[in-house]
Amino acid sequence: MDGREPVLSIRDLKKNFGSKEVLKGVRLDVYEGQIIGYIGPNGAGKSTTVKIILGLEEGYSGQVTLFGKDISDSSVEYKKRIGYVPEMADLYDNLTAEEYLTFMGELYGMEQKKAGEKAERLIGLFGLSEVYESRIASYSKGMKQKILIISSLLHNPDVLFLDEPINGLDANSVMIFKELLAQLAAEGKTIFYSSHIMDVVEKISNRIVLLHNGQIVADGSFEELKNQNMEGSLEEIFNQLTGFNEHKETAAEIVSVVQEA
Numbered sequence: 001m002d003g004r005e006p007v008l009s010i011r012d013l014k015k016n017f018g019s020k021e022v023l024k025g026v027r028l029d030v031y032e033g034q035i036i037g038y039i040g041p042n043g044a045g046k047s048t049t050v051k052i053i054l055g056l057e058e059g060y061s062g063q064v065t066l067f068g069k070d071i072s073d074s075s076v077e078y079k080k081r082i083g084y085v086p087e088m089a090d091l092y093d094n095l096t097a098e099e100y101l102t103f104m105g106e107l108y109g110m111e112q113k114k115a116g117e118k119a120e121r122l123i124g125l126f127g128l129s130e131v132y133e134s135r136i137a138s139y140s141k142g143m144k145q146k147i148l149i150i151s152s153l154l155h156n157p158d159v160l161f162l163d164e165p166i167n168g169l170d171a172n173s174v175m176i177f178k179e180l181l182a183q184l185a186a187e188g189k190t191i192f193y194s195s196h197i198m199d200v201v202e203k204i205s206n207r208i209v210l211l212h213n214g215q216i217v218a219d220g221s222f223e224e225l226k227n228q229n230m231e232g233s234l235e236e237i238f239n240q241l242t243g244f245n246e247h248k249e250t251a252a253e254i255v256s257v258v259q260e261a
């Protein structure tokens, strides 16, 4: 792209679940400082791609190179440079945020004291100081989401994989989070952002990658996509590229079924 080595490079990535071909040859190079909006219809294979990169899903073909090394040859050490906010996570409800985050920091190779100090400061910045020592079971949805975000950042990763990260966050927290991503990218972090909230993806990403039927069907900045004969908002571009224009008819059919006697 600009002579630099990609942070992440994917070549001819294929993955089947049984007879279902989910990824049919994905090719992608991602560079430092990019915020990739990774989008696609339900079931397109976005989470599957991320899980393969994270080493959580095996049995694929093709090549995935992260930080210059093929992940199938790398030791687990590379995972210390990754932060991950999964879409659905099982937090340890019986732990307090302090215990959970210190534990996560240690898993990522941090010293317990350092992890604890950093976690406490981040908890404060996310407005959760009062509940730092309360059990996570007592947290609201948005509070749990903040814990996941903090846990993905605690060890200062180089690459972040975020799956619907603002789920449950209030408007003020969303504003901080969007700004946080921009500032992290400016510091050279690479961010992979999967979401169905198109107006947020449109605003925060500097590159949009659309996965459809197991392949990448669009790749570029929002401006570039608009210049490629696609019009309107990212939501409309998404509808055009995935061949969907029946929302009114489908909604009307649903209403008629709902109202059946």
Ligand SMILES: Nc1ncnc2c1ncn2[C@@H]1O[C@H](COP(=O)(O)OP(=O)(O)OP(=O)(O)O)[C@@H](O)[C@H]1O
Residues within 6 Å of the ligand: 017, 022, 040, 041, 042, 043, 044, 045, 046, 047, 048, 049
């Ligand atoms: N462990 C599994 N076993 C069988 N099929 C799976 C498994 N994991 C995913 N799939 C299938 O692979 C396809 C892609 O799933 P994936 O979760 O990657 O989609 P996605 O793009 O992340 O979707 P969403 O937007 O709904 O989160 C789906 O058809 C799903 O049913």
